[in-house]
């Protein structure tokens with residue numbers, strides 16, 4: 304028993320010796336930069352900071368975020384922040400359609416949907432409701448934009464608002480009741496600039 308441990312130790316030393324000598328041989332003969340003590344300390348400091356960040360958010364190789372730190376979940380918008388933008392764009396959309404700035408209306412539809420992208424990370428379980436809301440309430444509204452039909456737009460706009468408030472209620476926020484807008488959230492856009500839906504290059508009718 305003892306003999307074999309001894310033998311193992313000798314073998315290990317032998318193998319280490321080969322590996323180490325191999326290493327030193329494979330090093331380039333010239334241009335070995337020997338770091339000055341101060342730059343080595345700075346490197347160490349940077350490495351330490353990278354390690355601390357990786358512990359919080361995962362690393363570039365894809366080690367997953369451990370779910371305990373607040374770095375991603377605590378700093379990525381959930382509903383309150385995204386809904387602020389969403390609601391503003393939705394009210395502005397009304398004035399764009401009313402003023403005949405159809406490209407602006409199409410553009411606002413696009414980015415109000417996009418405003419919720421963050422929730423794919425922070426609210427995965429709400430994605431089905433969002434998708435069905437888009438299909439049932441936003442798509443028909445966009446169709447009226449495509450037709451530049453303000454009467455149909457206004458009718459659908461109010462129906463969509465009922466859908467907004469139904470979701471608020473279902474999620475425990477019945478006190479967030481959105482009414483038809485009295486004025487745009489962004490008062491500095493030209494809502495009566497006459498444009499075509501297609502003037503917004505990403506305009507696409509739903510399902511096309």
Ligand code: HEC
Pocket residue numbers: 381382383384386387389390391393429432433436463464466467468470471474476479481
């Ligand atoms: C999928 C569900 C859902 C839909 C659909 C939805 N909302 Fe919301 N909304 C929420 C939730 C949840 C909150 C509460 C925010 C929170 O607690 O994080 C909210 C809050 C809001 C707020 C208050 C934001 C703030 O804190 O300042 C506004 C404004 C708003 N929604 C507008 C709208 C409008 C307009 C629509 C329709 C065009 C709409 N929402 C559709 C889920 C939804």
